[in-house]
Amino acid sequence: MRRTTTLSAPSPVDGQGDEPTDPALQVHDVSVAFGGVRALDAVSLSVQAGQVTGLIGPNGAGKTTLFNVITGLQTPNAGRIVLRGRDITARTPVRRARMGMARTFQRLEVFGSLTALDNILAAAEFRRGWARDGSDPRRVADDILDRVGLREVAGERVDGLPTGLARLVELGRALATRPSLLLLDEPGSGLDGTESAALGELLVETSATGTAVLIVEHDVELVMRICSTVHVLDFGRLIASGAPSQVQRDPAVQAAYLGAEGGSTATGKGVT
Amino acid sequence: MYSITASGLVVTYATSGIFNFAHGALGMLGAFTYWQLTVAWHVPPLAALALVLLVVAPLLGAVVERVLIRRLYGTSLSVTLVVTVGLLLALIGVANLIWSPVTPRVLKPFFPNSLIHLPGVNVSAHQAIVVLVSLLVAVALRVFLARTRTGATMRAVVDDPGLVALTGTSPARASQLSWALGSSLAALAGILLAPLVTLSILTLTLLVINGYAAAVVGRLRSLPLTAVGGLALGLAESYSTGYLGGDLPNLLRPALPMFLLFVAVVFLRDTRLRAGGRIVGWSPRAVGLGESVRWSSLLLVVALLAAALAPGGLVDFLSSTLAIGFVLLSLVLLSGYAGQVSLCQLTFVGVGAYVMAKVAPGGSAFGILVVVPVCALLGVAVAVPVLRLRGLYLALATLAFASGMDTIFFLNAFGTGGAISVPRLSLPGVDSNRGYLILLTLAFAAGAVGLLSLRRSRVGRRMSALNDSPAACVTLGVGVNRTKLGVFAGAAAMSGLGGVLLGGQEGLVSGNDFQMLNSLVLLLILTIGGASTVSGALLGAVLFSAFPIIAEHVSFLSQASLLLTGLGAVSIGRNPYGIVGEASRRFAAARQAGRGALASVVIRPSPLRDGVL
Numbered sequence: 049m050r051r052t053t054t055l056s057a058p059s060p061v062d063g064q065g066d067e068p069t070d071p072a073l074q075v076h077d078v079s080v081a082f083g084g085v086r087a088l089d090a091v092s093l094s095v096q097a098g099q100v101t102g103l104i105g106p107n108g109a110g111k112t113t114l115f116n117v118i119t120g121l122q123t124p125n126a127g128r129i130v131l132r133g134r135d136i137t138a139r140t141p142v143r144r145a146r147m148g149m150a151r152t153f154q155r156l157e158v159f160g161s162l163t164a165l166d167n168i169l170a171a172a173e174f175r176r177g178w179a180r181d182g183s184d185p186r187r188v189a190d191d192i193l194d195r196v197g198l199r200e201v202a203g204e205r206v207d208g209l210p211t212g213l214a215r216l217v218e219l220g221r222a223l224a225t226r227p228s229l230l231l232l233d234e235p236g237s238g239l240d241g242t243e244s245a246a247l248g249e250l251l252v253e254t255s256a257t258g259t260a261v262l263i264v265e266h267d268v269e270l271v272m273r274i275c276s277t278v279h280v281l282d283f284g285r286l287i288a289s290g291a292p293s294q295v296q297r298d299p300a301v302q303a304a305y306l307g308a309e310g311g312s313t314a315t316g317k318g319v320t
Numbered sequence: 321m322y323s324i325t326a327s328g329l330v331v332t333y334a335t336s337g338i339f340n341f342a343h344g345a346l347g348m349l350g351a352f353t354y355w356q357l358t359v360a361w362h363v364p365p366l367a368a369l370a371l372v373l374l375v376v377a378p379l380l381g382a383v384v385e386r387v388l389i390r391r392l393y394g395t396s397l398s399v400t401l402v403v404t405v406g407l408l409l410a411l412i413g414v415a416n417l418i419w420s421p422v423t424p425r426v427l428k429p430f431f432p433n434s435l436i437h438l439p440g441v442n443v444s445a446h447q448a449i450v451v452l453v454s455l456l457v458a459v460a461l462r463v464f465l466a467r468t469r470t471g472a473t474m475r476a477v478v479d480d481p482g483l484v485a486l487t488g489t490s491p492a493r494a495s496q497l498s499w500a501l502g503s504s505l506a507a508l509a510g511i512l513l514a515p516l517v518t519l520s521i522l523t524l525t526l527l528v529i530n531g532y533a534a535a536v537v538g539r540l541r542s543l544p545l546t547a548v549g550g551l552a553l554g555l556a557e558s559y560s561t562g563y564l565g566g567d568l569p570n571l572l573r574p575a576l577p578m579f580l581l582f583v584a585v586v587f588l589r590d591t592r593l594r595a596g597g598r599i600v601g602w603s604p605r606a607v608g609l610g611e612s613v614r615w616s617s618l619l620l621v622v623a624l625l626a627a628a629l630a631p632g633g634l635v636d637f638l639s640s641t642l643a644i645g646f647v648l649l650s651l652v653l654l655s656g657y658a659g660q661v662s663l664c665q666l667t668f669v670g671v672g673a674y675v676m677a678k679v680a681p682g683g684s685a686f687g688i689l690v691v692v693p694v695c696a697l698l699g700v701a702v703a704v705p706v707l708r709l710r711g712l713y714l715a716l717a718t719l720a721f722a723s724g725m726d727t728i729f730f731l732n733a734f735g736t737g738g739a740i741s742v743p744r745l746s747l748p749g750v751d752s753n754r755g756y757l758i759l760l761t762l763a764f765a766a767g768a769v770g771l772l773s774l775r776r777s778r779v780g781r782r783m784s785a786l787n788d789s790p791a792a793c794v795t796l797g798v799g800v801n802r803t804k805l806g807v808f809a810g811a812a813a814m815s816g817l818g819g820v821l822l823g824g825q826e827g828l829v830s831g832n833d834f835q836m837l838n839s840l841v842l843l844l845i846l847t848i849g850g851a852s853t854v855s856g857a858l859l860g861a862v863l864f865s866a867f868p869i870i871a872e873h874v875s876f877l878s879q880a881s882l883l884l885t886g887l888g889a890v891s892i893g894r895n896p897y898g899i900v901g902e903a904s905r906r907f908a909a910a911r912q913a914g915r916g917a918l919a920s921v922v923i924r925p926s927p928l929r930d931g932v933l
């Protein structure tokens with residue numbers, strides 16, 4: 049992956065009047081219930097700009113649901129979402145995206161009938177459309193192809209790509225909107241060792257330019273390596289927050305993963 | 321009555337998860353079989369009733385399920401839509417072959433001469449029976465589903481077939497049973513309806529379709545709500561006759577069920593409504609500009625040769641084909657590229673032809689300047705309320721619109737039994753049939769090249785993106801509404817233009833040409849050709865005009881063409897991509913395999929969406 053600095057500078061379109069000290073994202077007491085299931089229970093956490101922040105937890109802990117609440121695809125039963133000091137709880141997903149939020153999906157949402165390049169190009173064109181920043185979508189897309197390492201498959205339709213690569217397409221697409229907050233839902237699944245190492249490097253690079261990156265990932269080893277802060281969810285509740293090493297030693301976290309291990313062994317790898 | 325047909329629909333949908341557009345045709349078949357038994361073969365009514373409701377109809381339903389529907393479980397919504405619509409047309413075709421529509425038939429009401437006096441209204445004994453039977457059916461169904469083991473299984477199937485299988489009951493059997501039951505209920509509704517109207521294949525089918533509104537009120541799941549919907553519909557109909565005099569209500573009354581359907585679809589808050597599938601699974605790669613221009617030039621050369629040498633009949637045939645091809649192009653834009661289902665495209669075609677005939681009877685090209693904005697506006701007017709709908713519900717809403725326009729506009733605006741004459745565009749050189757062929761070829765070629773360029777453009781990417789993942793579009797900062805509106809408007813305008821071209825070719829058009837059923841044929845024929853490709857549109861148009869489907873009057877339904885169209889569409893169940901789609905898919909697969917570029921390439925519609933994680 050080639051180093052490029054021209055693209056990664058976060059450029060909030062709608063961001064006048066931000067306090068420099070505000071965290072990139074604050075989640076306040078968010079609760080979501082699906083019928084009887086409390087998917088999120090008064091969760092509060094914050095995400096800082098310029099860092100990779102991890103969000104981990106066993107299957108069904110509520111990680112994806114939290115992403116949906118943050119991006120506005122899911123209305124919470126209670127709680128607030130604050131982006132760079134502004135309360136955006138009532139805003140539509142489209143508005144939030146234009147304020148500099150981008151995400152990838154655990155259940156892929158690629159534009160399957162387009163090529164990998166066109167997926168990224170479409171996103172760059174969207175960005176140019178609403179940001180009116182005069183950027184050249186073709187150049188943006190071309191740069192991103194190299195950054196995420198999709199050059200070889202640029203001309204392939206995405207619904208023919210293996211999952212791992214399709215996830216990279218989603219990542220590239222998100223990057224093409226030049227987000228100040230990037231939410232990644234299990235971007236590493238489907239990648240092999242070297243590929244996920246390269247992914248880690250790319251994310252660290254991206255955050256170094258000022259973007260806040262929040263990543264959900266079951267590959268705990270990767271999370272521990274690239275994240276400055278890790279939040280742990282279990283059954284919809286936040287059970288720990290802090291530096292990776294500290295979280296790893298937390299008895300509540302270990303209990304949660306050991307408990308989950310009874311059902312699915314794959315989840316707890318690395319946290320012992 | 322509406323509640324009977326609607327509960328049948330709900331039972332099949334709730335159990336098999338497939339909306340049966342052919343429900344109306346099943347009801348019609350039931351009524352005709354009953355007529356055959358009682359009137360033609362003099363079987364006593366009760367025995368005939370038992371035979372139809374307990375033997376013939378259930379058997380038909382079960383066979384349909386076994387042969388067609390079972391293969392559809394788990395396929396995309398568009399495939400089930402096309403197959404059941406195909407079945408609808410095929411059944412109408414079969415009925416036309418057996419019972420010639422020219423012969424009048426009458427089915428007598430039960431207890432013809434007795435009236436029952438109620439405060440306010442007089443009801444005939446037949447009507448009373450209808451109400452009683454509906455109540456009975458509602459109660460019986462409820463007891464059956466809630467109290468019996470089989471009923472419980474049927475309710476469970478749609479939620480989790482795997483789980484049902486674990487309990488030792490076969491989900492396939494439960495869903496087969498539901499189709500048998502649904503078919504029987506449709507037949508019952510048909511038999512009860514027939515005496516109230518004329519025993520006509522089309523009328524009956526369409527009337528049973530009216531029951532769809534009640535089913536949507538019940539959100540296709542709840543029988544009690546469905547019954548309420550049926551009741552409301554019936555009441556609204558009879559009170560609009562009872563209390564409102566004058567011409568206007570008489571004009572609007574037949575459109576009432578479709579109005580209710582539209583309103584119900586649009587206003588029901590149900591998260592399931594958002595679910596929906598794409599109309600096409602496979603869209604081939606966009607052809608380059610050079611290639612599309614080359615093909616268009618080839619087409620033009622062929623047309624020039626034909627115009628110069630071919631006999632008049634062939635010239636006419638080619639002209640019709642190209643005019644219809646142009647209309648199909650609008651569907652390629654709407655359904656193939658943007659993934660929006662429309663069962664009302666011929667409505668726009670008809671409006672286009674009508675407006676042209678009114679504003680520019682002399683054929684002035686300025687007429688187009690009126691037609692295009694009028695149709696585009698109409699397209700927007702339809703699109704605005706249905707913006708949040710996808711898949712099945714979008715299909716139902718557009719069906720309601722088409723059907724409503726049939727009764728309100730097409731049956732009246734063209735004058736009684738009348739056809740209006742649509743002028744040909746009076747451009748230099750197109751006054752002869754041969755000249756007109758060249759004009760049509762140019763129009764089609766321009767449309768095709770335009771569409772293909774659009775597909776490769778920013779707008780095309782945006783449409784594909786919208787079709788593939790609205791969720792991703794939204795999180796990338798692009799609302800889907802504006803794109804959708806634009807596509808609807810553009811497709812409607814194209815259809816209107818197609819109407820001008822087609823009208824000019826046919827000379828005389830009547831309201832019947834643009835009826836909802838013909839819109840269905842149009843969509844099916846495009847799907848058979850290949851919904852997402854320009855060449856599919858051309859192929860579809862050839863098929864379409866090779867069978868004389870668009871004829872002056874409804875008599876075209878007596879021909880086997882409907883049957884063939886229906887069967888063709890039904891075959892989509894086996895091959896959802898259409899002819900061109902399948903060919904290009906094979907080609908692409910072969911190319912991939914040949915290169916061996918990626919080890920794990922899977923080519924099937926959007927594997928990423930239904931498969932992983």
Ligand SMILES: Nc1ncnc2c1ncn2[C@@H]1O[C@H](COP(=O)(O)OP(=O)(O)OP(=O)(O)O)[C@@H](O)[C@H]1O
Pocket residue numbers: 082085086087105106107108109110111112113114154
């Ligand atoms: N749309 C929904 N309707 C009902 N329940 C839901 C819905 N979405 C999520 N849930 C439930 O909410 C809980 C949290 O789900 P979520 O997908 O957020 O977990 P997750 O942490 O992302 O899990 P995983 O690691 O498996 O991706 C689960 O119990 C899930 O079953």
Ligand SMILES: [Mg+2]
Pocket residue numbers: 111112113154233
């Ligand atoms: Mg998840």
